[in-house]
Amino acid sequence: MIVGGGFGGLAAAHALAKAEAEVALFDRHNHHLFQPLLYQVATAALSPGNIAAPIRKILSRQKNCDVIMAEVTDVDVDARTVTVIDQPYAYDYLILAAGACTEYFGNDRWSAAAPGLKTISEAIDVRCRFLLAFEQAEIETDEAARRAALTFAIVGAGPTGVEMAGAMAEISRQTLRADFRHLDTSTVRIMLIDAADRVLPTFAPQLSQRAGRDLESLGVELLLGTTVVDVDDAGLAIEGAEGRRRIDAAQVIWAAGVRGVPLGEQLGGEIDRGGRVIVSDDLSIPGHPEVFVVGDLARRVDPLSKKPVPGVAQGAIQMGRFAGRTVAVEISARQRGKPPPERRVFVYRDRGSMATIGRNKAIAEVRGLRFGGFPAFLAWALIHILFLIGFRNRLIVMTEWIWMFLTFGRGVRLITGEDRVPRPVRPPPDPRLVGRERIPPATLPSRRR
């Protein structure tokens, strides 16, 4: 039984393709989501359909695998059952790849005002609120309100936060400039807030510095060594070197942290601060060799590098594949009446890491080799297209990116949902006055009254 259709769960399922077993994969969504590109949905570059694929379509050729769209609510490792739709399901092997959720460090009430970026719904919500803020500012004549409508705060300067900030800055400065007549897009404020003293702290310091410079060159304000003390619908309060202050913002985006899903706590084993399950060398949990935890939900410190396996696609893929293969080997051994072989030790192979800040702006760290700029940007684009599932998605995303690169345009600037309309504090008195800054006063005849 596999729980989760992310990179870890799919890798495990693929590894079991030839096993004479009944594989059941549970996910509460019907689609696998390529989360590394979710920020591009949130910033109107891609459609959800470009970065997601139905799990059962991905596995449709794997006849031994059943895909069930349902949420696993409980795990009982002693009874060897999971609970789905209030009903126990038995397993012989369990591979838990249920992933992580957004972490507000005890301030869950912030979640409504500061959405994270884990699901398509959240990305669409962020996109709509971001675009709506510009529509609001366009017809807002109250200066303070207009300023607030053009202020955006991103909390967390990890890859997601950096990529969001860079993309939002590019849209504001480039894509939207020609389309809005009555707001000066150079007044848009995009703040990237982090308690750390540099962006992308998991990268080498010089790459962090480069990324920081790239962000500032795009007009992003870096508020480092700064913590968020409160968030509400109208903005947030931060505390840094120059004390505590309040910022009115149209939108706060939470990219500050993730935490393993609660399911992990039900295994009865050890959990780290981030809600991740501490796994043994073979990725199983102590006392339960038949239960594996992989991906973002697993805490595995590499015996060689002494570093934890990072919460990235590569980590999940390698762990999922390892767990799937282990199960496949043991099943076939038993089926041939042989004792299962000694279990191997999982070793993470770091394929390198990269982050993109914007057009021609990216950083990469591959096997000690560190580089940035256009080469990193290109490498980033190619690798992300490569890891997209489905040729169609690759084709469309490539087309969208080439188009975006050539035109500076963003394809998916849609505000959906009937309730999303601008509500200015002080609307403009009359359309012909709205146009004053740019449009010459009309020479229409005086009204025929």
Added chain:
Amino acid sequence: MIVGGGFGGLAAAHALAKAEAEVALFDRHNHHLFQPLLYQVATAALSPGNIAAPIRKILSRQKNCDVIMAEVTDVDVDARTVTVIDQPYAYDYLILAAGACTEYFGNDRWSAAAPGLKTISEAIDVRCRFLLAFEQAEIETDEAARRAALTFAIVGAGPTGVEMAGAMAEISRQTLRADFRHLDTSTVRIMLIDAADRVLPTFAPQLSQRAGRDLESLGVELLLGTTVVDVDDAGLAIEGAEGRRRIDAAQVIWAAGVRGVPLGEQLGGEIDRGGRVIVSDDLSIPGHPEVFVVGDLARRVDPLSKKPVPGVAQGAIQMGRFAGRTVAVEISARQRGKPPPERRVFVYRDRGSMATIGRNKAIAEVRGLRFGGFPAFLAWALIHILFLIGFRNRLIVMTEWIWMFLTFGRGVRLITGEDRVPRPVRPPPDPRLVGRERIPPATLPSRRR
């Protein structure tokens, strides 16, 4: 002042491009939506971003035109003002292109259970409910509930209803067959219900018959001469030749009718049964030469053909352009101190009409020439790509269609929204039993207990 960013409103704005006037276009959405292809969003073929474009982007080069995302709530033709955000805005000329909304013929309580297809939100909702029904049926072991989960009713056999029915049948029979292991997609029931005695009644009888045969060849049940007497979350009640009966259905889609938006009634002029404003020869309303109504909101009977201008893109475009040009001519005349010329009479040029039922199945009627099959299918595809706004959209849609044609696949099979999960009446007792029909019983060791 132009109200509405659909085909009519945009055509009017374009016609005013060179006018020395201040043009303000109001729309409550930020995007122009290519409604003829909305059913393809509802049937997982296209993403919303492929058939919509931001209105201010479309008009960004037209410096004399202001785009304001806001709803016009009232019109006062005597004061010559419209109300936007509780505030009056004055106009010299008003072009009302606010379009139509779904019409339930006095049964508005049906709207929740039977959504129409006018907005992106509705299309996404239909898509999610349709796909979710299959997930539900996959794990439903209660036969009646499973049958209901695979029953879909489309009310209204006009172009939208026919295209929806055809597309839903194709997905069920072809696209989804390989992906669902535990349901027989040939048991899917797709019903097309209409009070008329033939589908596509606006077309020639022989084309209707051909379309009907095409639909039936795809497995669509035609319930003609049948009226809907009730709709609820669990299905609908219909009344036809063989009396009244109840159908349990996972989804009811309402394509039975549209009605002009309520704004039209505020003009004080004559309104037809469909809520459309009856306009004069010059598309203005009697007594108010400065107020034009175009598109789906206008009722214009052609003086030559004696037929009303159909509620299609071509009708809206031609009316919008006509109104825009009329205004442009009068403004420039006055600016040159000349009296405005006599107004012309609007004449609708029928460029032909077509409808697609499915792969290689379509009908077309162009200047008396009637044809169907692949030629009509190809013509339909080319014309729809041609009328899409933006080269990028054309490129992507063409790519998606070619892909779909070659693979029978549907690119956007996503169920979004956290609350959308299957809730079977009787879930399967155990995953290995779920797999019974297809997967051979495992030869796993007896559980180690």
